[in-house]
Amino acid sequence: MLKVKTPKKGKARRELNKRAPKLVETGKKTLILHGTKTSNVLNSVLTQIYHLKKGSAVKYSRKNADIRPFESGGETSLEFFSLKTDCSIFVFGCHSKKRPDNLVIGRTYDHHVYDLVEVGVENFKSMESFTYDRKLAPKVGSKPFIAFIGEGFENVEELKHLKEVLLDLLKEEVVENLNLAGIDRAIVCTAISSNRVLFTHCALRLRKSGTIVPRMEMVEVGPSMDLVVRRHRLPNESLRKEAMKTAKDHxxxxxKNVSQDSIDGKIGKVYIPNQKVGEMVLPNKSKGVKRERREGRRKNEGDDHASKRQKEDTE
Structure with a gap:
């Protein structure tokens, strides 16, 4: 039997608690890796993705020759890095003559590869190639609008799968309320054909509209690229069911002492213990007690004067 080692230090115990399953999961971290060979375009693409995910991404710059996501046995190192960095999404870039500027985006479940989407990068434009007012530059870590335009995202299986992966990659943490003034960027994915998607990143500018809701203008700030779907691998049905399980709420x-009524609604019973007012000791500093003391002192002084007068009269 394997010996299970329990953490002895508090720091290790706290780190394991962070990685433990939670009823409400936090945002997913992204792992960015390089293959054996990469091009200048691909290096720039990986850097730009890291900039968009800054704060929730881990980027390794070394080349990894033993990572081959679509081949059996080529996922061991990838799963090791996923476990080491506690990342559930990965972006792997590699370049070859058969598949130039190749980008593999995938998700993991329990630090094992869940699904994969392979895309080729074409017509890439970096952030530095766009000219705009730098005051409009989106803030690092802000939550973006994500829009998917085109019927292909609903009809084509490859684009539906790509939409799911891109949503997990870009959506950050799930929030219930959002301040409109804090939204400063939008990511637009447009399905041009059955296997090509135009990816654009824009900054949002708020303008007066004469109403409470401002008018928004989009200014392209980059990066911009065409994503051509090459290969994709869906998860097994059994693995999908296991990953989609949700924990029951507590x-x-x-x-106690609360009941529901069809007419009155919620009814509560309040039990008030005996106050024992007669046994309560009033503090000597209360104004009423001071007033009584002053009145009693004056009464006593008046009685003393009256008794003295009576004695003088009798004498």
């Missing part, structure tokens, strides 16, 4: 604790 059972609500029974509230």
């Amino acid at each position: 059972p609500k604790k029974k509230v």
